[in-house]
Amino acid sequence: MEKIDKYEINQNYYYDADSHFWVDLNGSEARIGMSPLVQETSGSFVAVVFDGLDTEVKRGQSFGNIEAEKHVGPLNAPVSGVVTEINEKVQENPRLINTDPYGEGWLVKLKLTNKDEEIPKLIFGDDDIVSWFKSELKKFEDKGWIAQ
C-alpha cells in the first residue's frame, strides 16, 4: 500500500481509469471494489443493490445500483464476468465502501469471461498506478470535487 495524500492505494490491484474500480485478479477470478478516491468524491454510500449471483455482465455494463449522497446510478463492471459472490456485509452497510474500500468494502467476485482482452486495458504496476492516481487526485482537487 502506498499513501498518496490521505489515500492508501493498493498497488497490487488493477485499476479501471474511467470508473475508478479496482480489480483484484486471482487466476480466472477477480474481486471488484472502488478506489478510495471515487468513494471520497461521491460522499457516503447509502444503498447498494446487486443484480444477483450468476448474473453475467460485460465490461461497462451494470451489475447493480448504488445510492450515494449525490446520486443514484449503476455499478458498471470494469471487466466482463459472471458474478460468483456478493459481499453481503457491504449490502447491509454500504458505508464500508467509504471506510474500508480495499477490505470489507469490496463489492462482488466475478469469474472472468474476457480476461485476456480486458485485463491489459487496466492500469497496473507501481509506477503506473501511482502516476495515474496522482494525476486524478490533482484533477479532482483542481476542480473542487473532493467532498468536504
Place this chain on the structure above:
Amino acid sequence: MKNWRYIDQKEMSASKGLATDEYLTNLHTNEVGSEYPAILRLYNYKDHSVLVGRFQDINAEIDIDKCKELDFGFGRRLTGGGAILMGANQLGICFTTSQQEFPWEHISELYTKLSAPILDALKELGIEATFRSKNDLEVEGKKIAGLGVYISPNGAIQFHASLLLDFDIDVMLKVLKIPIQKYSDKRKIASIEQRLTSINRELSTEVNMTDLKSVILRKYAEAFDKSFEAQNISTEEQKLIDHIASETYENENWIFQRSPQADMTGVSLKKTPAGLLRTYIGLKGENIKSVLITGDFLDQEEMLSEIESKLKWSPLDKEHIAQVVDKVVLEYSSNNSSSHLLGNDDIVNAIWIASQRALAEKRYTYNGSCYYPKAEV
C-alpha cells in the same frame, strides 16, 4: 445547432409522471439515442402524489392507508433522497440528456450547472436562494427545492428538481411519517415552517404555475444558450410510457421493494439549561438518514435546522457530528444575540444517544415509521 425539446404537462398521476421521466431518460442511451437533444420537462402531479426515494422503505416513510383513503397516488422514484409530496403547487423539473449532448465529468457539476437556471429564475422572481450541499436549494436555511440525479446504466442523465410554489402543511402531516406528529398543531406547523419555504411564502404577491414554468424555461435557455422547441408526448410515446408505468411504477414489486440496508430509528430526551431537547434520528446502515432536533426553544430552530441539514446522509461518527455542531453553532452565535443557546455538547450527546438507541434496536421498520419512535423515552 439542434433545439432542445420542451415538454409541458400537468395533473400527472404518480405512475405516469414517473414513467415519463424514465422514458425520456432512456431516449439518451449510448446505443440508440446519444444524439437525442436534451429535454426539459416542466410538470406537476395531481393533487396529491407522494413519492419516495429509490431505496427508501415506503411503509416507513408514508402512510399508505391514508393515501388510499384520500385517493392520493404514491410511488417510488428513480432518484434518491427522501419522501416528497407533489401536487398542483409543486413544480417538477426534469432535465434529461446524455454525456455527448451535455459533457460533464463529475456529479457535482451536474448539480451546480443544472440548478443554476432555477436559482436565476427565483432571483428574477425576487428570491435569493442558494445551493445547499446536500442537494437542496434553500432560502435563509429553509428548503425551497429538492434535487436529485439518476444516471442510467447507459450513461443517460436525469436531473430532477421539486420546486415548491406552495405547500400544504395539513396534507403533509396526514401522509408523511414525520416525527413531529405528537406535537400540538401549533408546534407542528411552526416546526415545518422553520425548515421549509415556498415561492409564494417568500413573496408578497402570488406567482402562478404558468408564469413559473415560463421563467424557468427561459432561464434554462439562457443558461445554456439553447432554443427550446415545444414538443408534446406523442401518441406512440404515450403507449411506451403507459407500458413502463404498468410494468414498473404500478407494480407492487417496485413500489414496495426493500433494500438490504436496515432502517433504524432512535430518540433521546435531554434536559438542558435552555430547555428540553428532543432528538430523533433515522439511520440507514451506518449513515445518518435524517435528524430532527426539537424542544422548548423555537427561536433556535433555524440553527437546529441547519445542523439537521448538514448531518443528513453523513457518516454516523461522533467526531464528525461534533465538528458539524461546533461549526453551525459558531456561525449561529456570531449572527444571533440569543443568550439561551444550547450547549454544543448537549446537542452532540443528544444526537449520539439517539443514534446508539437506534443501533441497539436494529430492525426493519415494517411496523411504523423510520422516524417515529416506538415509545416515548
